Amino acid sequence: METELGFLLDLALILLSTKALGIFTKKIQMPQVVGALLAGLILGPACLDILQETDFITECSKIGVIVLMFSAGLETDLKGLKKCGFAALVIALLGVIIPCIGGYGLAYIYNGRIIPSDATANILFQNIFIGVILTATSVSITVETLKELGKLNTDAGTAIMGAAIIDDILGIIALTVITGIGNPESDANVGEVLIKIVAFFVIAGIVGFLFYKLFKSWTDVAGEDKRRYVIVSFVFCLLMAYVAEVYFGVADITGAYLAGLVISQTARKEYIEKRFSVLSYLMLSPIFFASIGIKVKLPSMTKDIIIFTVLIIIVATITKIIGCGIGAKCFKYSTKECIQIGAGMVSRGEVALVVMDKGGKALMPSSLQGSIVIMVVATTIVAPILLKLLFKDKA
Amino acid sequence: METELGFLLDLALILLSTKALGIFTKKIQMPQVVGALLAGLILGPACLDILQETDFITECSKIGVIVLMFSAGLETDLKGLKKCGFAALVIALLGVIIPCIGGYGLAYIYNGRIIPSDATANILFQNIFIGVILTATSVSITVETLKELGKLNTDAGTAIMGAAIIDDILGIIALTVITGIGNPESDANVGEVLIKIVAFFVIAGIVGFLFYKLFKSWTDVAGEDKRRYVIVSFVFCLLMAYVAEVYFGVADITGAYLAGLVISQTARKEYIEKRFSVLSYLMLSPIFFASIGIKVKLPSMTKDIIIFTVLIIIVATITKIIGCGIGAKCFKYSTKECIQIGAGMVSRGEVALVVMDKGGKALMPSSLQGSIVIMVVATTIVAPILLKLLFKDKA
Numbered sequence: 001m002e003t004e005l006g007f008l009l010d011l012a013l014i015l016l017s018t019k020a021l022g023i024f025t026k027k028i029q030m031p032q033v034v035g036a037l038l039a040g041l042i043l044g045p046a047c048l049d050i051l052q053e054t055d056f057i058t059e060c061s062k063i064g065v066i067v068l069m070f071s072a073g074l075e076t077d078l079k080g081l082k083k084c085g086f087a088a089l090v091i092a093l094l095g096v097i098i099p100c101i102g103g104y105g106l107a108y109i110y111n112g113r114i115i116p117s118d119a120t121a122n123i124l125f126q127n128i129f130i131g132v133i134l135t136a137t138s139v140s141i142t143v144e145t146l147k148e149l150g151k152l153n154t155d156a157g158t159a160i161m162g163a164a165i166i167d168d169i170l171g172i173i174a175l176t177v178i179t180g181i182g183n184p185e186s187d188a189n190v191g192e193v194l195i196k197i198v199a200f201f202v203i204a205g206i207v208g209f210l211f212y213k214l215f216k217s218w219t220d221v222a223g224e225d226k227r228r229y230v231i232v233s234f235v236f237c238l239l240m241a242y243v244a245e246v247y248f249g250v251a252d253i254t255g256a257y258l259a260g261l262v263i264s265q266t267a268r269k270e271y272i273e274k275r276f277s278v279l280s281y282l283m284l285s286p287i288f289f290a291s292i293g294i295k296v297k298l299p300s301m302t303k304d305i306i307i308f309t310v311l312i313i314i315v316a317t318i319t320k321i322i323g324c325g326i327g328a329k330c331f332k333y334s335t336k337e338c339i340q341i342g343a344g345m346v347s348r349g350e351v352a353l354v355v356m357d358k359g360g361k362a363l364m365p366s367s368l369q370g371s372i373v374i375m376v377v378a379t380t381i382v383a384p385i386l387l388k389l390l391f392k393d394k395a
Numbered sequence: 396m397e398t399e400l401g402f403l404l405d406l407a408l409i410l411l412s413t414k415a416l417g418i419f420t421k422k423i424q425m426p427q428v429v430g431a432l433l434a435g436l437i438l439g440p441a442c443l444d445i446l447q448e449t450d451f452i453t454e455c456s457k458i459g460v461i462v463l464m465f466s467a468g469l470e471t472d473l474k475g476l477k478k479c480g481f482a483a484l485v486i487a488l489l490g491v492i493i494p495c496i497g498g499y500g501l502a503y504i505y506n507g508r509i510i511p512s513d514a515t516a517n518i519l520f521q522n523i524f525i526g527v528i529l530t531a532t533s534v535s536i537t538v539e540t541l542k543e544l545g546k547l548n549t550d551a552g553t554a555i556m557g558a559a560i561i562d563d564i565l566g567i568i569a570l571t572v573i574t575g576i577g578n579p580e581s582d583a584n585v586g587e588v589l590i591k592i593v594a595f596f597v598i599a600g601i602v603g604f605l606f607y608k609l610f611k612s613w614t615d616v617a618g619e620d621k622r623r624y625v626i627v628s629f630v631f632c633l634l635m636a637y638v639a640e641v642y643f644g645v646a647d648i649t650g651a652y653l654a655g656l657v658i659s660q661t662a663r664k665e666y667i668e669k670r671f672s673v674l675s676y677l678m679l680s681p682i683f684f685a686s687i688g689i690k691v692k693l694p695s696m697t698k699d700i701i702i703f704t705v706l707i708i709i710v711a712t713i714t715k716i717i718g719c720g721i722g723a724k725c726f727k728y729s730t731k732e733c734i735q736i737g738a739g740m741v742s743r744g745e746v747a748l749v750v751m752d753k754g755g756k757a758l759m760p761s762s763l764q765g766s767i768v769i770m771v772v773a774t775t776i777v778a779p780i781l782l783k784l785l786f787k788d789k790a
Contacts, residue, residue, distance in 0.1 A: 003636055007454050008461070019626045057404050066403070129751045212715040227676055231414045234677060238407040242400055252400065278673040281622055282629060311616065 001002050007056045007141065012289070014051070017043055018286040031384040033144045033289060034048070040293025041377065053294050057287055065140050067280050069253040070237040072143040073260020074273045080158040081261075084331075088162030091327035095163060095345050096135040096170045097115030098323030102315045103131035115159055125178065131172045133356055134316050138349020138380065139164035140253065144285070145384040146344070151391050156337045157259060159328065160344035161257075167345065168251050169197055171355065174203045193249060200248035200384075204240065205254070208262040211236060216266055225271040233272050290350065296377055298370065309371040311380045320346045320379075340390045347383035400449045407683070409446070412438055413681040417769060426779040428539045428684060433690025434770065448689050452682055459683030461533050462675050464648040465632040467538040467547070467556065468655020475553040476656075477634020479726075484558030486722035490558060490740050491530040493564045497710045498526035505703055520573065522717045527569045528751055528767060529711050533775065534559035535648065538778040539680070541739070551732045552702030554723065555613050556652075562740065563646050564592055588644060593686075595643035599635065599650070604655040611661055620666040623644065628658050628667050687744065691772055695764065696776035704766040706772045715741045715774075735785045742778035743771045 021035030021042075043051040051057075068384055081088075108125035142160060146152040152161075215236075219229050238257040244255030263272060301309070321342030328338040356372050416430030416437075446452075476483075482593040502522035537555060541547040547556075572585055610631075614624050632654040639650030657665060696704070716737030723733040751767050 005457075005641055008458070008633050008637045008647070011458070012630045012637070015626050015633075016630045019623055023623065056454045061456075062400075063403070063406070115548055228414055228418065228679055231410050231681075235411045238403050238410075242403045242407070246400055275673050275677060278670050279677050281676075282625055282670060282674050286626075334458070367620045 007045055007054060010051060010054065010057065011283075013043065013288050014039070014057075014290045015283075018290050029388070031145045031148050031388050033141055033384050034381055036286060036289035037141075037293050037377070037381050040290035041365060042268050042293070043290070044294035044296060046293070046296040046298050051290070051294050053291065057291050057294065059286060061288040061291035064280070064284035064286075064291075066255055066256040067276055067284050068140050068143060068243045068288065069256040071258040071273065071280060072137040072139075072147075072263075073266045074269060074276070075147070075152055076161055076257075076261055076264060076293065077153050077158060078261060078264060080153070080155070081162050084155070084159050084162050087161055087331040087333075088285050089166055091159060091235065091324045091341060091345075092137075092166035092170055094327035095137065095167060095324035095342075096174065096319055098176070098326075099134035099316065099319040100128075100131035102319035103134035103135040103312070104128055105131075106308075106315050107131065108313055110268045110304075129178055130312075130368075132171075132178050133352050134312075134319065134348075135166040135174055136169070136171050136347065136349045136352040136355055137164050137320070137345045138352070139344070140161060140288075141347045141349055141383055142266065142344045142387065143379050145387045146287075146391075148390050154391075155333065156344070157338075158341040159333070159337075163324065163341070163345060165254055165257065165329075168254050172197065172249060172251070196248045197250060200244060200250045203248075204244070204258050207240075212262050212265055215263070218264060219268050225268065229268050230272050230275045231362050233259075234276075236263070277376065292377060292380060295353070296373055298374075301370065305368070305371055308368070308372050312371060313382075316348065316379050317346050317377055317382055336390070338386070343383060343386040343390055348381045349380050352376050405446060405449065406454065406678070407457055408438065409434070409685045410450075410678075417754050424436075424783070425446040426540045426543050426783050427775055428536055428543065428779050431681060431684035432536075432688050432772070434694075434775050435685035436468050436691060437688070438664055438685070439689035439691060441688070441691040441740075443665075446685070446689050450684050452689065455679060456683040456686035459589060459675070459679035459686075460648055461632065461636045461651040461661055462671055462679050463535050463538060463683065465651040465655040466668065466671050466675060468544070468652040468657075469535075469659045469664060469671070471556055471652075471656055471659060472546055472548050472553060473656060473659060475548070475550070475614040476557050479550070479554050479557050480718050482723065482726040482728075483554055484561055485725055485731050486554060486558040486719045486736060487532075487561035487565055488543075489722035490532065490562060490715055491569065492736075494529035494711065494714040495523075495526040495569070496660050497714035498529035498707070499523055501703075501706055501710050502526065505699075524573055525707075525763075527573050528747050529707075529714065529743075530562070531566050531741045531743050531747040531750055532559050532562040532715070533742045533747070534687035534739070535683075536742045536775050536778055537739045537782065539684075540782045544783065549786075550728070551739065554732075555729070557738060558719065558722075560649055560652065563649050567592065567644060567646070591643045592645060594643045595639060598643075599639070599653050602635075603653060607660060610658070614661060614663050618662065624663050625667050626671045628654075628663075629671075631658070635660070687772060687775060690748070693769075693771065696765065700763070700766055702762070704769050707766060707770045707779075711770055711774050712741050712742065712777055731785070735782070737780060738785055742775045744775050746771065747771045763786065 017039035018036035021033035021039045025035035025038070025057075026032050031159070040051070042048060104127050107130040111123055111127055139160065142164075143152065146157050146160075150158050150304065173190070173193065206296060215229075216234070237256050240255035240259040241252035242255070244250040244258075245252040249337065263269060321339065323342070325338040325342040325344045328341045329335070333341065353376055406735040412434035413431035416434045417427035420430035420433070421427050435446070438441060440447060441782070499522050502525040505520055506522055529779065532557065537546065537559075541549075541552050541555075546552050568585070568588065610624075611626070632651050633652040635650035636647035637650070639645040639653075640647040659662060716734060718737070719740045720733040723736045724730070728736065747767065748771055
């Protein structure tokens, strides 16, 4: 019976530690989400090794990030998002290109020295692949931080949301290109991938519109709020997430975010939003945040790898801020907002890990996988701290 | 990627089907929970075979029933429960003895005919074991039904809650006795089991009291409701459930119920209750109810086994109503209330399955395990229907 019920203990531990450390980080003027991330890191294999990643944690954390992005969609100001559409594209593009160059450059300098030259792999592609990993953006932590600070619907917040979605798409394209060319046996076809992405947004648009019409006429009839509205919204969110990832190769969180955007246009928005916020904070979000830290397994590291790790963290942080910042500067954003937008895109989160996982076997030297994981966690912890500092005074 | 995200589809399917069928059963004047149970049965291996039991479903359903019992504890009128303590003991005792005799009698008549006489097993113990399975009571479905009907805090509702807890303990003792005597290799010792049960309630009482004092002084300070109160309550509930089952051999749901009782005495009760109700209906309860139906795998059945199955369902239902009804009749309850209390104890739910699982290998002919599972599901569906009919007019 002991092991069968172990997940209850895991859950209790996650809830208690993320909340306790969250309260602590809040006390020292940092976002609560930093505490939650640290809780996973401390309890996980990297430090105390009390918590290990289980299927339960993995699957609940997946639902957690989906609910988080769905809620972000619910809270997004759609008009603001439309207005900043072109700006978001430019921000995302520069936020992909400059980190990619930075990552490639760093890998180029170090290749042969600490990156073992694997005869079967093409060194050029290895270097580019490290650049591609740095292009990823995980916006979930930023969303949580901006929500906590009450800044999700500022101009900068909206721009971050828009750019993050586009970044996700650019990341998929870059990943497909590099694995397609670097690995001749891969059956990924760039044209096919592009068609699928376009098809997804077209179909999502049509489905979203139809769902919006149906949902509106269904919920407009009765005056009272009903549990079934919340459940049907959740089902829509889960299906959009599933279909996006499985049938179109677009990230599940993008599907969930779009589902949230659709529901945000209905009159039941606030009622639904509140229910999801409970589901999120009471169980799913703590599991998601803790799971990021729990994933970290510190490898045996040589001095060279430690230096590389430190450098890649710095490169990852600075190139994203510069890239997105320049992108934002091309439009009407103030310098302060440009830095805010850049900082909001710094977190790599699970997206970079997925990229590594998918392309890693052929293109990523295994000795560096630990460095990438540490970089992901470091940028994920740095991002909310930066945001908190940058959003201190009203922008 | 397909299989990795399959749990999202499972969850969407469970949410949609349980709600849709729940609304349907409500329309035809039956409790929604019946629809949710049917949804699992229809989608599971017994019918369409679209949903199979996964670890994700098992673990979420476990948390679901724990949250359900915790909420029941939160809503229980502790004074009423204390008042009916002795009555609950008698109700539970007779609700254990009479079904046990009924199950034994039925098995005795059929043994040798359809129950294969296994040379290695003792027929007497086989028969008694089938009786012991019928002693179990699963109160979670009753709780949900009474909540739905708004009758949880009636005299009958309180008596059911009290009797169900005591029934749980009697069930553990009966199981230990029968497996201990019937299986000489079992290391279960009746005295030890009894000491553990007593120790649990003593320790739970002390811990509950201390937690109550601490929680009260912590939450009385600030005026505002805070998320941390809900999270700490959840952690307390999970730990009580875990410790009850793993260290004391008492059912986890009993631990969760006691945790709910403790929190029910604090001023934050209502705030906490509402948050758990969202967590429950939006995700965990649907999974729990569906999981009961999903567990059913129809075995290849001979005519004799079908007759035995029908008879055991009838015996299980009638003996519980008669046993508990007579028990209640010894006290001040009206005839109507007696039948209500009996009907509230009919559902065998997961408790009987656990009993079968623990003692089944040595004592249960495998050909009959399908009959027992069907009996469990049948009583679980019958109970809420009976309750709805019996509670129609105000008692």
